[in-house]
Amino acid sequence: MATDRTPPRWPTFETVEDERRHRKQRLAAAFRLFGQFGFDEGTAGHITARDPELTDHFWVNPLGMNFKHIRVKDLLLVNDTGEVVEGDWSLNKAAFAIHSQVHTARDDVVAAAHSHSPYGKAWSSLRRTLDPITQDACAFYEDHALFDDYTGAVFELDEGKRIAHALGARKAVILANHGLLTVGRSVDEAAWWFITMERSCQMQLVAEAAGSPVLIDPTHARTTAGQVGGHGTGWYQFQPLWDRIVGEQPDLLDE
């Protein structure tokens, strides 16, 4: 039987504990969704959420735990030197190298998502930014960058710094020969940009394999970016996915 549903509302919090719980719940849900979408590749991939109180700490997935198994209680809290201060599992070194630098460079960023998703990875080998070939792709128009000097797996803070520099003030960066990275003012937003960017990579690969896609002209691409690419829109787009995953897999909320 269908349950009554209410329209999504931007959350407000009485306490920092409530806000922390909310971020962790959204983070666990984002991992379950990334798992369902097939964005994982072995142990690669990480989504981070800044702690609302200890703002130089972030929550992240344990190294080697399948995205589809992650619960709120499995998340690791990591401090500004890369030490796990809550949780038992190891931390992915690349997660700290990249995400710590992105969170440091961008005060406005609550969450950052990176994984080796198939179409993002394929697209990244072309070393091109995405073109405005669809309405959805316009979310990235003049709002994503290319980090084009691949030098191996990212284990050094300096490499993370250079990625953060390439990202600049934008919502996403394509890491050449590697994959995608997106950021947001909420976990919901960062996860949504990742999901829709992966699909935009897929769509451009498909369209270019079939022919020569016609680009949306710059004026209309810019207008569309304003309509579909805002922080609130990114947050809102995630809500149907949240409703579905938490309904299907309520154990993700275990704490």
Ligand SMILES: [Zn+2]
């Ligand atoms: Zn990676």
